[in-house]
Amino acid sequence: MAKHDPDFQTAGARPSAGDCLPQAPDADFARFNLIGNSPLFLRTLALIRRIAVSDATVLILGETGTGKELAARAIHYLGARRDAPFIPINCGAIPENLVESELFGHARGAFTDARESQPGVIAQAEGGTLFLDEIESTSARTQVALLRFLQDHEYRPVGGSARGADVRIIAASNADLETLAAHGAFRPDFLFRLNLLSLEIPPLRVRGDDVMLLAETFLLRYAAQYQKPARELDTAAVEFLRTHTWPGNVRELENFIHRKILLESGSLARAEESRSATAGAALPVDPLARTGKRFREARAQAISDFERSYLSELLIRASGNVSLAARLCGTERRRLGKLMKKHGLTRPLVRARRRDDG
Numbered sequence: 001m002a003k004h005d006p007d008f009q010t011a012g013a014r015p016s017a018g019d020c021l022p023q024a025p026d027a028d029f030a031r032f033n034l035i036g037n038s039p040l041f042l043r044t045l046a047l048i049r050r051i052a053v054s055d056a057t058v059l060i061l062g063e064t065g066t067g068k069e070l071a072a073r074a075i076h077y078l079g080a081r082r083d084a085p086f087i088p089i090n091c092g093a094i095p096e097n098l099v100e101s102e103l104f105g106h107a108r109g110a111f112t113d114a115r116e117s118q119p120g121v122i123a124q125a126e127g128g129t130l131f132l133d134e135i136e137s138t139s140a141r142t143q144v145a146l147l148r149f150l151q152d153h154e155y156r157p158v159g160g161s162a163r164g165a166d167v168r169i170i171a172a173s174n175a176d177l178e179t180l181a182a183h184g185a186f187r188p189d190f191l192f193r194l195n196l197l198s199l200e201i202p203p204l205r206v207r208g209d210d211v212m213l214l215a216e217t218f219l220l221r222y223a224a225q226y227q228k229p230a231r232e233l234d235t236a237a238v239e240f241l242r243t244h245t246w247p248g249n250v251r252e253l254e255n256f257i258h259r260k261i262l263l264e265s266g267s268l269a270r271a272e273e274s275r276s277a278t279a280g281a282a283l284p285v286d287p288l289a290r291t292g293k294r295f296r297e298a299r300a301q302a303i304s305d306f307e308r309s310y311l312s313e314l315l316i317r318a319s320g321n322v323s324l325a326a327r328l329c330g331t332e333r334r335r336l337g338k339l340m341k342k343h344g345l346t347r348p349l350v351r352a353r354r355r356d357d358g
Contacts, residue, residue: 032074034067035217036210040202044071051197052078057150059135059194060172062201064320065251068172069133071201076129081168084128087121092137092323092333099142105157122155125167135171135194136186137323137333143190150193169194175321185328204249211241214250218257228261308343311336315345 105120
């Protein structure tokens with residue numbers, strides 16, 4: 001990470017940065033916020049075009065913040081289903097006992113609170129595309145139900161009768177699904193059915209000067225949104241943008257520029273660097289460090305140390321995916337999120353630590 005925080009100058013001279021900015025992005029993809037001119041990213045966009053003209057199931061892979069949902073939207077709106085609905089759903093955000101009702105709907109009287117029939121997202125996406133994000137967080141039971149739908153495009157609402165649907169399925173994950181399948185955490189047959197067409201979105205750190213083009217785009221966007229003066233990148237900013245590893249990818253870069261436009265403090269990168277360096281630091285675990293404390297205080301400290309260590313390793317194992325981590329440790333996603341917040345753990349930080357250890 002860069003050792004200094006860049007300042008963003010008001011419009012005027014642009015020392016050296018102007019030579020670094022690539023040409024304007026492809027307009028067809030820029031409207032989906034898929035922006036970049038690096039050879040690797042252009043190959044990704046070309047593959048999206050080819051996938052869009054087909055009607056097969058697609059599995060999109062990539063780290064958090066790379067733009068998996070943006071790619072799914074591009075596939076939908078560049079294809080023949082563009083005039084029908086695009087329905088996105090985050091599988092990790094649905095309580096396990098409501099997943100089937102959310103996906104397939106339910107008939108009146110199917111359960112206690114089912115006072116009337118309710119269509120699921122599959123019915124809502126009729127003729128269009130259903131985007132299933134964080135597909136790795138689905139249970140084995142849900143995977144079986146989705147597998148049957150993928151096989152014959154028929155489903156059964158909870159408490160209802162079987163019916164058909166004309167819906168394209170696009171799924172996405174930031175986890176290694178093959179490894180999960182090998183360890184019994186994901187159904188192999190479901191993975192095979194999903195992975196008919198596969199698309200991997202490259203992380204920002206391997207996309208070269210795309211970071212400069214994206215930064216310029218976000219600067220212009222947020223300056224216009226907040227009616228701020230047009231701003232330019234100076235040499236220090238260029239150095240920072242190029243050397244930072246961006247573990248949160250495009251989303252992290254956009255948030256960084258957004259804060260810059262709002263605050264103009266010139267200290268954000270340094271503050272973030274300090275947080276990244278200290279948030280993952282281990283707390284003392286030596287029992288001698290607790291000498292002199294009351295038993296209750298020492299026990300509370302030991303529990304806190306254990307929680308932090310356990311959560312750090314759990315999140316690394318789950319590649320930073322909170323839904324998967326919750327499943328692996330047998331707790332609710334909401335409770336796990338509260339524990340992460342309590343100990344200052346974030347998914348980008350966890351991934352950065354894993355790369356450093358590797």
